[in-house]
Amino acid sequence: QQPVQSPQAVILREGEDAVINCSSSKALYSVHWYRQKHGEAPVFLMILLKGGEQKGHEKISASFNEKKQQSSLYLTASQLSYSGTYFCGTESPDNYGQNFVFGPGTRLSVLP
Amino acid sequence: GAVVSQHPSWVICKSGTSVKIECRSLDFQATTMFWYRQFPKQSLMLMATSNEGSKATYEQGVEKDKFLINHASLTLSTLTVTSAHPEDSSFYICSARLAGLYPYNEQFFGPGTRLTVL
Numbered sequence: 001q002q003p004v005q006s007p008q009a010v011i012l013r014e015g016e017d018a019v020i021n022c023s024s025s026k027a028l029y030s031v032h033w034y035r036q037k038h039g040e041a042p043v044f045l046m047i048l049l050k051g052g053e054q055k056g057h058e059k060i061s062a063s064f065n066e067k068k069q070q071s072s073l074y075l076t077a078s079q080l081s082y083s084g085t086y087f088c089g090t091e092s093p094d095n096y097g098q099n100f101v102f103g104p105g106t107r108l109s110v111l112p
Numbered sequence: 113g114a115v116v117s118q119h120p121s122w123v124i125c126k127s128g129t130s131v132k133i134e135c136r137s138l139d140f141q142a143t144t145m146f147w148y149r150q151f152p153k154q155s156l157m158l159m160a161t162s163n164e165g166s167k168a169t170y171e172q173g174v175e176k177d178k179f180l181i182n183h184a185s186l187t188l189s190t191l192t193v194t195s196a197h198p199e200d201s202s203f204y205i206c207s208a209r210l211a212g213l214y215p216y217n218e219q220f221f222g223p224g225t226r227l228t229v230l
Contacts, residue, residue: 002155032218041205041221042156087155089219099146100219104155 001025003090005103012078012110020106022088023070031064031071032089032100035082042087045073075108083110114140116208118222125196126230132192133225135206141186142208146219147179150203162189196229203227 003024010018022031030049034042046055048064048071055062059076075082085107089100115138125131135145144163148156160181161169168181180192189208193200203226207219 034221039203039224039226041224044218044220047218099158099161101158102156107153 002101003088003103005086005088005106007106008104009107010109012108014080014110014112015077016110018075018078018108020073020075020086020088020108021070022072022090022103023068024090024092026069026090026092026094028064028066028069028071028090029093030091031062032091033062033071033073034087034089034102035084036087036105037084045086078108078110080110080112083108114138114208114210114220116142116206116220116222118206118225120225121223122226122228124228124230127197128195130192130194131196131227132190133204133206133227135189135191135208135222137187137208137220140208140210142189142210143186144209145183145189146207146209147181147189147191148205148207150205150224156205159191193227196227198229201227201229 003022006021012018032047033045036042053064061074064071085105087105088103117136119134123131147159149159150156158171159174162181162183164183164186170176178194183189203224205224207221209219
């Protein structure tokens, strides 16, 4: 079952912050975040495993709340290069080691 | 990071012809490759899971006789769209899973192939 992402779209000014949420009705083993620019393949951002994991890279961080079955991606002081569509891919115990189920995507536009 | 290539990057063909798309893992062995289709402004929809040396597993609603998948080696999977029609026009993306990377089930995506059927 496809996870739900919110918001569907967001427009920011350069330097502003954004939060993208991904929630599932199923218990999750892991959440994977990708960013896709128009006409290109998705680019891996990070993986979060169950257990309340949080991680970050530069000004992008994420958290995983396994009790709430949701993950959030935090974009701090956004840059123009952050523009794109962000997808979360979820892995549950019944499809572990197989495919991810991707959310519908959140379209992020960063304006100068 | 691991690199996955796809060939061709784009293809334009006439209705009724067949098109083959290759997906290669360049610097690692992939026991499992996935084929996705993505329509404009939509998410990635899994078409099939391809395992080396065995038959592909197709998602519900995907015609296995129309979308032929062959995973001949640990570094190559091919998707053949047979008798393509305009409604098959889409962005086709493959991904490969790095074998043995427990507990991470990371997928590496190819750059995608844009198919346009006239």
